Amino acid sequence: MGPHLLSRWPAWVFRVAPGWWRKGHSCALLRTWCVPGVTTGQTKWPHSSWGVWGTSLLAHRGCSSVSSRPAEVMLTQERYPVQRLPFAVVSDEDLAAFERILPGRVITSSEELEAVNVDWLRTVRGCSRVLLKPQTTEEVSQILRYCHDRKLAVTPQGGNTSMVGGSVPVFDEIILSTSLLNQVVSFHGVSGVLVCQAGCILEDLSQYVEDRDFVMPLDLGAKGSCHIGGNVATNAGGLRVLRYGSLHGTVLGLEVVLADGSILDCLSSLRKDNTGYDLKQLFIGSEGTLGVITAVSILCPPKPKAVNVAFLGCPGFTEVLRTFSSCKGKLGEVLSAFEFMDAGCMRLVQQHLHLSCPVRESPFYVLVETSGSNMEHDEAKLAAFLEDALDSGLVTDGTVATDQRKMKTLWALRERITEALSRDGYVYKYDISLPVEQLYDLVVDLRARLGPSAKTVVGYGHLGDGNLHLNVTSEAFSPGLLGALEPYVYEWTAGQRGSVSAEHGLGFRKRDVLGYSKPPSAIQLMRGLKALLDPKGILNPYKMLPSQA
């Protein structure tokens, strides 16, 4: 039996008598099956659904292997039909006032401004002439009070990792960076409650709490850059929603500076507080349009002591769904991820990234992760689930990893799909939520609809969250193909009461598709909330809410 075969489970593994795992040798067996032939040590990629990128983004993400300078991004105001609203223009007097509030932290150099005017997908570009870097909530308050009085527009910016052009100015809005609001305020070792400033980088926080035997309740591919304040402002999803739920449940408190500079202190560290309306919820997912989040209180779960990753082949999408049901029943409380990808995705990562498929070729693949407090128990649960899944034909082949390196290798197959897509051609990307039963129907439907006009039509995503990443490629941008995709994809999604933006938000680029997922009465109430909290409209204008007809 050669090394490649060792990487797969021989069928007999699934066929041994129930209870075999109790005999003490199974852990060693499970741990020694590895996945050879897959490159390791690659850069950690941003979350796979985070859009199209090219060589310039490699450079942006710190990869030194590519050095070509990106072409200049067209100004948003030239590329898109958008009119500047009647905000004031930043004057030299304004700059002097800012300098008094933030001595030495008022940035006007064109080099530094270039990076913060362009989104990291390089699809939108503003022309702000000033970047402000407050260190305290009081400074943010003073800035906003000043801007509010002067009617100067402001774009809050965290790690600038938005997928929808939400974190850069559209015109000349002042860029208010949270990068120096980067202090941990407190951490409680009993309750697991972390309080920190909004500009803390997610990965730094993860490390901080992991050193104290906790984990952050969210994890994203962009964690090396994104700020916790931006995560909360965009209600970031990612890889841990299935296990720990959304930020609406895990964020305990927020400190927010409102448009007029007043400070709203809802920075509670309490799990339960039913005194009045839960105001912090307004700001979670409001994309910086209702206030600037300056500090976050968040509940961190205990760090799992044991993690397993299984990569499985399934004969059809029905079997993927049934595998998910079986998984929920048999893995129960230790299930921490259930991701799927179709055969097209596997072909792309094989062809463009030379990754090896660790299991027999299948129409669908599933990645299952368990995170628990007892390795032996978790492995036993996983073995029982896999035995059943194979016996009942839900799964035709599979491999398991328990060590860090091999788990990363398996995760790479799922996480690097976006990268492979970007090498396949021009990519049309959709991030949608659908009832889990209908999750793949749109992919099948689109393949038939588009025929040979599309090079590739693939689907993958967070099946456990009902979140499909639908991607279509063509050799080059084709207006005809775009016309066949939009608004069809949005209409199809609306027909299933799905969401046209599951986790990326609306930002600038998707604000006009809001109506596919929300009724007019909801949009009217959103406008009412915006008018209540930001009557002059200075906070992140041109974002989230549809442009007025």
Place this chain on the structure above:
Amino acid sequence: MGPHLLSRWPAWVFRVAPGWWRKGHSCALLRTWCVPGVTTGQTKWPHSSWGVWGTSLLAHRGCSSVSSRPAEVMLTQERYPVQRLPFAVVSDEDLAAFERILPGRVITSSEELEAVNVDWLRTVRGCSRVLLKPQTTEEVSQILRYCHDRKLAVTPQGGNTSMVGGSVPVFDEIILSTSLLNQVVSFHGVSGVLVCQAGCILEDLSQYVEDRDFVMPLDLGAKGSCHIGGNVATNAGGLRVLRYGSLHGTVLGLEVVLADGSILDCLSSLRKDNTGYDLKQLFIGSEGTLGVITAVSILCPPKPKAVNVAFLGCPGFTEVLRTFSSCKGKLGEVLSAFEFMDAGCMRLVQQHLHLSCPVRESPFYVLVETSGSNMEHDEAKLAAFLEDALDSGLVTDGTVATDQRKMKTLWALRERITEALSRDGYVYKYDISLPVEQLYDLVVDLRARLGPSAKTVVGYGHLGDGNLHLNVTSEAFSPGLLGALEPYVYEWTAGQRGSVSAEHGLGFRKRDVLGYSKPPSAIQLMRGLKALLDPKGILNPYKMLPSQA
């Protein structure tokens, strides 16, 4: 060894070698240790923190053993300093209009109105002359549109189990009952998403989803009466918050009728949806003051296959906290409840309810519940935790139950404390959240402060959620004792950045203490939201927001 001794763990149970539970006999052992001498089959009591009640409440809760008719409750407008706002008065023309909208479901009989005008704690009483029972969202919409035009005030009412006088009229507000909005709309067996009308009774929903191998993410003592719409409107806490989080995380969508009768359809069944502001969050915990919830979409977790309950004695509160930390580490993902009570609570349930303490007398007691997918694994985790807790002196004695009847018996010790308190004398009740480290300090502080003027000062609650139920009794109501308690308790809580209402909300009776937990800027924003959503103030007036000075 007699049966009473069998009910306790002999110390050697904790001292056997690690791994003893693998030998196959431990489950039987654990299951046969029972708790004798405790009455069983008692009525399921409402959530222990749900206030003072006497014989009349036994009748209210369907207990046939007590039949004495309660004394009449004083009208709220006579007992409290509150002025009627200038709403219209219901006329015969209004009743005729309602009858056209709801044929046969406009109730004006004084007998039926008596029950819905009084809260179940019998502390407040309104004088509404009409109860409306819509069956559809469209009917709710028509009623509110009419009331809005006429400026008629409306009190939405679910199961009328509010602890703070939130669900009955203060004056003559129209009572809008959700009791006939009681249909399950859909349930998805893969995703566990339940969609139902707001008037479904929590216990009925629990049974419905348990028949399909799921559980509701919330559980309350009042589940036999309370409506899911009311649960959401009050952001009900209860026994499962530690495991499944708050309703802000588990509610996926709501349908709400706004004050002007317009229908806000945010009844999504999606786990992820980042299109616009998350409007449903506004209504979770808004106590019917911003809109009437007519339907709920909620994510149900899979039903645990194994449940264990351990009841432990601890030598001090420091050990209770360390037991909680150890528990989180060793039980990890299967920990589903961590409740504590002090020795005073145990004395009360022994004295007034003749319950037996199943362990050696201790300064503190802890109830730990595990819920998982594999009984053998869960028992092993529990055994490892207990072994360690006993060896390190955190726990001095304990007992475990795995069968339904015995678990209920142990839970009764915790859940019936309120009942025992009500038999001890007049009760002053506080439901507060505090940082978990400070949770018991207030109880100690108050004992010293009150001295012999109080009969009993006890503390118990959901330690895992940082939620203390602080209770003081005296032989009879004493204005002096009340003066020593308030505002001291609220000020003390505010000094720790705690919440003066952890899970009960504010309703009518607590609305004026909001300022102890929320700053003026937050209260101002709450008033802004109320004015935006209900400009005429017709929805549940005199509730939640402080009376204007």
